Amino acid sequence: MHVVVNAAMSADGKLSSRRREQIAISGDADFDRVDRLRADSDAVVVGVGTVLADDPHLTVKDENLRDERRTNGKPANPARVVVDSSARTPSSAEVLDDAATTYVCVSDAAPVEQRAALAEHADLITAGEERVDLLRAFAALQEQGIERVMVEGGGELIFSLFEAGLVDDLSVFVGPKVIGGRDAPTLADGDGFVENFPELELGEVERLDGGVLLTWRVAD
């Protein structure tokens, strides 16, 4: 399995404001690049915090890219995956519509009624006691044939994926905005590292949309 984390952050490192509302940090060129990355993936993964904040659809927007996938014998859209220990994803969430297969990864602690409601719209993967065990959840996704994974956030999930050693590549668009706020989400939140910091090797550096696209490889 190959896991790429993609995110857009402001010049001061924020994914969103302290209100946790979706903010367009990317411009058209970066959104097009993200669409291509989605189209090249078997699954797009987010944490439930992003579902609750943004209600994303996580589909491929460009019809030509969807056609290309179909021509290659794939479904029009990659699978969508929500990491959601307590099964808090609302039944009305956009990611639960029929545009793509959706997996919701829950823990043993998720209430039975909420699991049952979600199971009407998504395939459930149970991994972990209180919190989703990401290593087990990703292994279960791989058993479903998912090899190329794109993670779109947010900061809590991204930190945990680095902590679990699951990230291979990181692409970050740094946009021409300052958002600020000590409580605004950043690229990697969680508890943060105090030692054994994941080390990155810089790949491409590209000017885009008045900002810069940085691609990194996680060092072995």
Ligand SMILES: NC(=O)C1=CN([C@@H]2O[C@H](COP(=O)(O)OP(=O)(O)OC[C@H]3O[C@@H](n4cnc5c(N)ncnc54)[C@H](OP(=O)(O)O)[C@@H]3O)[C@@H](O)[C@H]2O)C=CC1
């Ligand atoms: N600019 C950008 O590129 C992007 C910005 N965003 C922004 O980020 C914000 C949302 O990010 P954030 O609040 O960090 O939410 P996340 O999307 O990272 O979801 C975090 C939640 O995932 C659940 N979870 C389950 N298992 C794990 C695990 N093992 N490790 C970590 N989390 C786990 C937790 O909830 P539980 O315990 O209930 O399961 C946790 O609270 C929004 O403001 C959104 O707009 C989001 C994506 C991209």
Ligand SMILES: Nc1nc(O)c(N)c(N[C@@H]2O[C@H](COP(=O)(O)O)[C@@H](O)[C@H]2O)n1
């Ligand atoms: N690449 C990127 N740039 C930004 O500026 C963003 N705000 C985001 N947000 C992510 O995109 C998701 C929305 O997806 P849909 O358009 O609904 O398919 C959102 O939930 C974030 O993960 N990304």
